[in-house]
Amino acid sequence: MDASIDSALLAVEVYNKPRTTFRSEGFINLMVMAWTRLFHAYFNATIGDRYYYKRKNGRYELVDGERKAWELSTCIKKYDELDKAVESNLNFFIKLRNKIAHRHIEKREVDTLIFGECQSLLFNYESLLIALFGEEYSINESLVYSLQFSQIRTKQQEAASRSALSKDLSDLVSFVEKYRNTLDEDTFNSLQYSVKLIQIPKISNTNRADAAVEFVRWDTLSAEDKEAYEQLTVIIKDKTVRVEAANVGRIKPKEVVRRVNERLQGKSITQPLHTALYKIFDVRPTKGAEDPFETNTQYCIYDEPHNDYVYQDAWVEFLVHFMQTSGLEPKDLREKARTGQTLKIHDYAH
Template sequence: MARRPGNTLERWEVGIVKAMLARKYVPQDIQAYFSRPTRSINHARISEIRDGTKHRAIKAASDAELDDFLEAWPNVDPATGLHLQGDELLVKAREAMIAAVHTFNSAGLHFRAELFIITSIIAWTYLLHSYYKREGVDYRYKKGGVVQKTPSGVDKYWELGQCLAHGKCPLDKGVINNLNFLTEIRHEIEHRSTNRIDDALSAKLQACCINFNDAIKQLFGKEFALEKRLPIALQFVTFGGLQRAGLVGAELPPHIATAMDNFQDALTDEEQSDPKFRYRVAFVPKVSGKASKSDLAVEFIKPGSPEAEAVERVLLKEVERPKFRPSEIVTKVKAAGYAAFNMHDHTLLVRQLDARTPGKGFGVMIAGTWYWYEHWFDKVLEKLAEGWTRP
């Protein structure tokens, strides 16, 4: 469940409050400056700063810092209510993932997967930093209890791998596997030339996007989801089997292939099939008899449906649908209350409705024998209920 960060003020905000008190701002007005859609500040938080019962060690902001704060106020993203400074980590996480997807979907780029991986890792790092900050986890590198510094002298914060390895990491195993896989690929591509790897990694990249959107909703709230910002990508061509085989097999660098194999070989079959690690969807051309339905560019399909027979793999698993011979359909119709219905009637109805057309989904040919699905039985009952009689 998403949890609000609460009504606490950050150190820089306490400094601003002290500067405002020094300028004789009344507590009620100060409270209004620090409350926003994602956080409500209680009047007591201002009073304890004014009375000196808390935050005595924090210095007041300078006049210039206060002026900058007032000039930028409210400094809130109108779409999400996030404060661009107070919620900086979450803002950066969202923007980095949006940039990663936009980059990957941009036409004319030759190294889209590489750019996506690097930018999405930044997004996930900011997201987990934001989570750990809210939960009170110190996500800085330490050695002997001393916070490590970068060459420029600032605190050194965890990289994504350390965020994932921490005991309080909130992500599922499949999500962690996906991110560790992409991190491994990043190490391989960071200092080497690569060729076409987009198609070979696409299932993992798609899983990364969906996992991020699920995580930000679960950890921070549904209002921060990205689906309204990121439409489905469009492409100008479809691919036949030979074309796709050529794309998949084209020039995958040996070091990338080796890294992928080594990582995946260490996973169980269940972990490899987890959609949070690798998300695969089957798409088939869709023809609809109704204009209102024919504009659906993408449909999710289940195994056993006529559409699913045109693809090798589907996302959802389901037991095989029951099949019936024509005589069994007639028997079922009789049992449903239409005792006069016979095999001749069935044959006539099949011809009238052209029911054996594969695209209609009423049945399937197996080893030279036609079998009917339950859907055809329902259709027969529907026609009889409408008053169908033999010509």
């Protein structure tokens, strides 16, 4: 248990250090470790040492001579008592940690983008810690609010920063946006998934012992209070626009083939050739991929409720142009797909 709490405290320390250049990476890895050790402590107290993997012959699986314990994703499934929003928050960070494992992101965009999820990850951790082991394990009294610099960057600075995003960072930002859009409204708006706070400087205190900063939970405000806060120019509130209609204007694979063939002259594509084409241009993962959301969203989007993929008009436009101008025959394209060869989509886009 001490190892779990130490990991969480170190995660907060790393995150709050102003000169940290790997803030999100360090925080996420340490918090995943804290959560994993929390579950292991709980399982050890309730089921003994049965949270280790075993082979069919009954022997333990070993990694570097040590017994292999359940990783966090397995712990979540075995515990099976988490709130949906808490589980969504944890799964978000498990996926994100896997994505940043081989990247080093020094820009602040990821830090600010996922601040709400990071704060919920920490809140949820302490809530479960107390629920499983009691109030004496509460650690919030040892923490204080981190200090903030007052200057807000200008729109020009933000635009310049966005234009300089590396491909790795752009991929991470795209993942965050796609993951959020898979969540239902209740989960997305839940404080267990992402904390949404308004920080209000207090101009004067009625009591000199009062805290200098007041944190207001947005979801607890009345409609009138929300309207009043919206009028304050000192509040910077990021707003995510969520489109409620699903798959408007999106196209199923058979419809893609039909539309492409309507416009091709002297050529046509089949459903198997379409499969070869999306593999060659890597616009979506293959069936059974670990992360089905890894699509090129300009051309293809994963439809989670139906566990399949839908395509954009841009994909039809690209295929028509490609088939008319590339000079590659269907047999050549099928062979490329079969052997795992890929093409760069921007080399053929018009």
